[in-house]
Amino acid sequence: MTKRRFALAAITAAAxxxxxxCAPTTSTPDADGDSAATGEFTYVIASDPSSLNPIxxxxxxxxxxxxxxxxxxxxxxGDGTVVNELAxxxxxxxxxxxxxxxxxxDLLWSDGEPLTADDVVFTYTQKAVKENGNADLxxxxxxxxxxxxxxxxxVVFHLPSxxxxxLSNIATETYIIPEHVYGDVTDFSGAELDPIAVGSGPYAxxxxxxxxxxxxxxxxxxxxxxxxxxxxxxxxxANADTVKTALQTxxxxxxxxxxxxxxELEASGLDVYPYAEGRVAYLGLNAATLTDPExxxxxxxxxxxxxxxxxxxxxxxxxxxxxxxxxxxxxxxTDDVETxxxxxxxxxxxxxxxxxxxxxxxxxxxxxxxxxxxxxTLIQQQLQDAGITVELAGVEPxxxxxxxxxxxxxxxxxFLGGYIMGQDPDAYSLLYRTGASANYFSYSNPETDxxxxxxxxxxxxxxxxxxxxxxxxxIAEDAVIYPLADNLKILAVxxxxxxxxxxxxxxxxxxxxxxxxxxx
Amino acid sequence: xxxxxxxxxxxVVPMLLALTxxxxxxxxxxxxxxxxxITTPSMSDETVAxxxxxxxxxxxxxxxxxxxxxxxxxxxxxxxxxSRQPIAAELAARIPNTIVLVAPAYLTALVLAVxxxxxxxxxxxxxxxxxxxxxxxxxxxxxxxxxxxxxIYVFGYVLRWFPIIGMHSVGKQGDPLxxxxxxxxxxxxxxxxxxPELARYVRSATISQTGEDYVLVQRAYGASRTRILGxxxxxxxxxxxxxxxxxxxxxxxxxxxVTESVFAWPGIGPYFLTATRSLDYPVIxxxxxxxxxxxxxGNLIADILYxxxxxxxxxxxxx
Numbered sequence: 109m110t111k112r113r114f115a116l117a118a119i120t121a122a123a124x125x126x127x128x129x130c131a132p133t134t135s136t137p138d139a140d141g142d143s144a145a146t147g148e149f150t151y152v153i154a155s156d157p158s159s160l161n162p163i164x165x166x167x168x169x170x171x172x173x174x175x176x177x178x179x180x181x182x183x184x185x186g187d188g189t190v191v192n193e194l195a196x197x198x199x200x201x202x203x204x205x206x207x208x209x210x211x212x213x214d215l216l217w218s219d220g221e222p223l224t225a226d227d228v229v230f231t232y233t234q235k236a237v238k239e240n241g242n243a244d245l246x247x248x249x250x251x252x253x254x255x256x257x258x259x260x261x262x263v264v265f266h267l268p269s270x271x272x273x274x275l276s277n278i279a280t281e282t283y284i285i286p287e288h289v290y291g292d293v294t295d296f297s298g299a300e301l302d303p304i305a306v307g308s309g310p311y312a313x314x315x316x317x318x319x320x321x322x323x324x325x326x327x328x329x330x331x332x333x334x335x336x337x338x339x340x341x342x343x344x345x346a347n348a349d350t351v352k353t354a355l356q357t358x359x360x361x362x363x364x365x366x367x368x369x370x371x372e373l374e375a376s377g378l379d380v381y382p383y384a385e386g387r388v389a390y391l392g393l394n395a396a397t398l399t400d401p402e403x404x405x406x407x408x409x410x411x412x413x414x415x416x417x418x419x420x421x422x423x424x425x426x427x428x429x430x431x432x433x434x435x436x437x438x439x440x441x442t443d444d445v446e447t448x449x450x451x452x453x454x455x456x457x458x459x460x461x462x463x464x465x466x467x468x469x470x471x472x473x474x475x476x477x478x479x480x481x482x483x484x485t486l487i488q489q490q491l492q493d494a495g496i497t498v499e500l501a502g503v504e505p506x507x508x509x510x511x512x513x514x515x516x517x518x519x520x521x522x523f524l525g526g527y528i529m530g531q532d533p534d535a536y537s538l539l540y541r542t543g544a545s546a547n548y549f550s551y552s553n554p555e556t557d558x559x560x561x562x563x564x565x566x567x568x569x570x571x572x573x574x575x576x577x578x579x580x581x582x583i584a585e586d587a588v589i590y591p592l593a594d595n596l597k598i599l600a601v602x603x604x605x606x607x608x609x610x611x612x613x614x615x616x617x618x619x620x621x622x623x624x625x626x627x628x
Numbered sequence: 629x630x631x632x633x634x635x636x637x638x639x640v641v642p643m644l645l646a647l648t649x650x651x652x653x654x655x656x657x658x659x660x661x662x663x664x665x666i667t668t669p670s671m672s673d674e675t676v677a678x679x680x681x682x683x684x685x686x687x688x689x690x691x692x693x694x695x696x697x698x699x700x701x702x703x704x705x706x707x708x709x710x711s712r713q714p715i716a717a718e719l720a721a722r723i724p725n726t727i728v729l730v731a732p733a734y735l736t737a738l739v740l741a742v743x744x745x746x747x748x749x750x751x752x753x754x755x756x757x758x759x760x761x762x763x764x765x766x767x768x769x770x771x772x773x774x775x776x777x778x779x780i781y782v783f784g785y786v787l788r789w790f791p792i793i794g795m796h797s798v799g800k801q802g803d804p805l806x807x808x809x810x811x812x813x814x815x816x817x818x819x820x821x822x823x824p825e826l827a828r829y830v831r832s833a834t835i836s837q838t839g840e841d842y843v844l845v846q847r848a849y850g851a852s853r854t855r856i857l858g859x860x861x862x863x864x865x866x867x868x869x870x871x872x873x874x875x876x877x878x879x880x881x882x883x884x885x886v887t888e889s890v891f892a893w894p895g896i897g898p899y900f901l902t903a904t905r906s907l908d909y910p911v912i913x914x915x916x917x918x919x920x921x922x923x924x925x926g927n928l929i930a931d932i933l934y935x936x937x938x939x940x941x942x943x944x945x946x947x
Contacts, residue, residue: 150798155902158666158710166668241679244672297682299712318713318721319894321798341798345892346902349777353785354793503659504905510660527669538669545676546669 145627147338149605151618152345152354152363156318160304162283163234163296164241168616173342175617176324177218177307178283179331181209181228183620184531186386188439190280194223194308194331196261198279204270204567207278211261216329217286218305218312225257230287232265240296245281248274270565272572273534281530284308310335310623320344326623335623336607361602364618366478367422373600381608382426382596385615386435389420389479389526391471391487391590396515396550398469398522404587406458407467407522408448410494416486417593420479426598430591432580433536437594440533442577445584455494468497469521472512475502480524483592498522515550523548526595528615533576534564540583549588556582604628629935633928640924645697647920648913652693655909661685662709665906683709696910700917706910708903715914718899723881725795726895729811730883733818734876738869740819741826746865748827749834750857761831767824776817776890783813793892814891818884826872833865840864870937874930878922881915 157170165174181195192198194215199208215223232255236246246253251268258264265278289306290296305313310332311324322342326335343360345351352369354360356376365373370380391411393404413429421427434441459465471487473480481502488498501520503511512523525548529535537560538544542552559579566572583589599618601608606628612620619625663680680686684695699706705715748760784792790813791797800806837843838861846856876883881896888897896915903911935941 156711159712166671167666238674239678239682241675242671244670244675317894318718319898320794320892323798343793343798343892345793346898347890347892350780350792350890350892353780356785357788357792359791359793504665506660506665506906507658510664529669535670538672545671545673 149337150341150361152360159299176311177309179308181279207265209263218327225263227287228263229255229257231284234296273532336626365600367426378600381599383613384437385597387528389592402458402462403464406455409451409455412450420482421595427593427595435594440576445581470499471522472501472508472520473524474505512548551588662907705914737819737822745827745830749831764824764827772821837861870933871930874926877926878919882919
């Protein structure tokens with residue numbers, strides 16, 4: 109009986125495999141022959157947005173939705189140039205203590221009301237309230253940046269002290285909300301505004317079914333070109349395999365995918381767009397437990413960056429090597445730092461000099477992340493060849509950061525991480541300044557702090573670039589971070605959809621303006 | 629009877645207290661909390677502290693638990709710490725979606741299991757039995773996420789018969805045909821997931837019943853096999869199945885966590901999984917509380933049904 113049952117199981121399994129094997133690989137997403145324009149675009153996101161409130165939103169999908177419904181005064185492109193949105197012009201004062209923003213003519217909210225300087229002042233005032241949970245960018249030291257409306261179309265921002273970062277950032281990343289709708293709201297710390305549907309972006313929200321989808325239609329009062337595709341849906345699907353098949357069948361039009369899915373998706377006729385998000389994936393060391401810089405340098409000299417990156421991100425098409433704390437696409441990034449090319453002899457002599465032969469340490473990483481698992485295993489292997497023993501701890505990402513922040517008391521000596529901190533190099537002070545909130549490395553060097561101070565108030569562009577070049581070299585020398593790569597984000601799009609280049613692939617928000625997508 | 633029910637319900641209270649406290653303490657043992665899972669590097673320490681304070685996470689552990697308990701007793705499940713949405717409303721929206729999927733699947737599996745289990749049990753060792761028992765064996769050994777992906781691949785991708793995302797197409801809420809198209813695949817996965825154990829249960833009950841004297845007597849009287857099976861054996865087999873029905877009650881909430889996640893079915897599954905990953909403890913506790921209550925009520929219903937279907941059994945109240 110047991111034998112028979114086994115045979116049955118074998119037959120069923122074989123049948124399943126046979127069905128799998130004879131699957132077509134050449135069918136296209138629109139194989140149904142439905143190639144006519146539908147006026148619909150379905151984009152798959154991985155989870156519900158954590159917040160739909162532009163005042164405090166900070167998660168990827170929340171920001172994606174915010175960018176559809178609302179508009180900022182301006183935004184910063186990947187190369188560092190500023191593109192005006194609601195703003196007609198942005199004029200920093202010569203003394204660096206104020207910025208005057210003039211709004212475009214005839215701006216309207218999606219409900220038809222005029223968008224004025226009062227709305228801008230209202231938004232910035234609420235965002236600067238610390239209790240609302242997202243005020244950090246609007247404070248310099250212990251003073252907030254304030255805004256006043258000069259007239260219907262002119263807003264002046266006042267800086268309490270000189271800040272190059274604030275000067276270049278003030279008009280960006282803040283999405284303006286309408287005062288005539290939310291003027292009576294007293295608490296903006298919630299995750300949703302009520303109602304959530306009045307904005308000035310290319311689309312207006314029509315329905316939100318929690319856990320299922322958000323639907324949008326083109327905002328007829330949008331100040332820019334009206335959206336080409338009338339209806340947009342963000343569909344929430346968590347399972348990556350389901351997403352892949354939905355892209356192949358055309359049930360979904362676009363989604364982020366992983367490098368290992370690309371061949372199959374391209375075979376199914378999808379277009380694939382890899383692009384840089386300005387992320388830095390890195391190996392971080394805990395300077396509070398690995399206190400000797402020479403030991404840390406020895407660890408770095410024993411590693412081979414190319415091997416680790418190729419293994420984790422599959423092909424150099426999908427990553428770019430990173431050598432400093434800034435992603436390679438950042439305009440301030442420099443090559444002029446110690447890059448720690450693999451050098452076994454140097455590593456050995458540094459270890460010997462520090463009296464740290466037979467070093468053992470613990471490396472924490474996100475156990476559910478295939479890329480980090482690969483990186484961790486390779487690092488362990490490469491360091492083993494150098495006589496360093498690495499114990500691996502694969503845990504939840506939040507647990508990695510929560511534990512490593514304990515510094516000397518942490519059970520981890522090293523960790524794998526990644527950050528996207530944007531264009532302005534001052535933002536990186538949150539990671540590397542002594543005692544900063546996200547200084548996971550327990551790193552402290554007064555010279556680095558001084559360079560951050562100098563860079564923050566340097567208004568001359570060239571001089572500022574020099575300061576940050578020195579800063580990158582200093583941190584590289586101190587060997588608390590071994591930058592691995594800017595691993596690219598990969599967007600797969602149904603071939604019936606065009607205009608991806610015009611809509612512009614950007615960090616976090618996926619596309620700068622979904623309204624510029626077209627149906628072929 | 630009423631006293632019996634009341635007493636049983638009262639026993640529930642300490643059990644629920646112990647359960648929620650245990651789960652709460654286990655969550656506290658984790659090396660991070662929900663705020664760690666939502667902070668980004670660009671948030672200052674001050675901002676993080678403000679958020680933590682707002683959620684009461686700066687309070688002592690037992691104070692947090694007492695606060696949570698106080699609200700629950702007043703019928704307030706609180707709100708999710710990651711999405712900041714009221715949990716009761718989320719549950720109210722999602723539980724019906726789960727029930728709509730799980731209940732028909734379970735009933736179908738049960739009917740199939742009773743029919744095939746009786747058939748297999750009565751033909752023990754014969755070809756039919758081996759097929760049915762073998763299929764049940766494979767069913768038990770098949771992880772439902774894998775089977776779900778296989779169905780998605782074959783019927784969603786290769787054949788293009790069914791959509792694979794969600795409960796209905798966008799804009800087609802209330803369209804029964806559209807719903808059925810979305811329903812078929814996850815329904816099939818769940819039937820296959822529920823069927824095997826039930827079938828084996830019925831089969832082994834049938835085998836033990838057919839060895840009883842009364843079956844022999846019926847045979848001696850010349851009763852047909854169908855008659856023996858249909859009117860005599862099935863009654864005795866169905867009695868324990870009634871217990872199963874009661875015990876299946878919690879499945880209505882937590883019976884399809886994996887399947888729902890694979891098909892993006894907007895039920896409790898994806899909600900609970902996300903909350904668990906980010907240690908969103910009010911959500912975890914609310915779902916656990918609900919399923920624990922259902923386990924206990926399910927047991928109670930099973931006991932009561934027992935009395936209803938078999939008058940020989942008396943409740944403890946007469947003691």
